[in-house]
Amino acid sequence: MKNFEQAGSNLTIPAPAAVVSGGVVIAGEIRGIAAGSAAIGAKVDVVTTGVFRLPKVAADNITLGAAVYYDAGESLVTIDDDEGTNVKLGVAVEAAAATTGSVAVRLSAF
Template sequence: MATNYVQPGNILTIPAPAAVLSGGVVIAGEIKGIAQGDALSGALVDVATRGVWELPKVAANSFTLGAKVYWNAGDGLATTTASCNTLLGVAVEAAPADSASVKLRLSGF
């Protein structure tokens, strides 16, 4: 293995950009993922950057399999709206408008 290899990068330990609860979305610049524990702003938190997660969504939105899933940080909900929101990943199954959540695979980029 190369001597400059650090880690797989599936879970990163970073300072929380804001207070977060376990399972909450963390966005720190281009690092996007799911908190693996509670953390106050500035405290270290483990953030999963890969995997499939279920998140609450905007009630009126429906997702098709493979649709892009964005995060509206103001509302704390997944949305189909790209404008002013952060791309988190893609839907791994359809989520109709009457469902409360969407299952998505984090893009890990």
């Protein structure tokens, strides 16, 4: 195909905010995990598919298959969409009790 650009599972974009390797990147409707660290505006590779272990709100009791959101202010995954303020990130691929600090999240395509 002459018009094929890339598979899209990894994207190189300008970092919308300073990010560390393994951190969540939200750029409009692009959601993913940074493959490296970058300053604002610097190019960063963003992985847009897969399952990642991410820190979560300690009080959240997350069930298997639950929709999870990203609270950018706290840099944590949560089950609370905060009236649309938090960005949907994906689904939990495991249960994570309120006593745990992280959860495995499958990124969802939007």
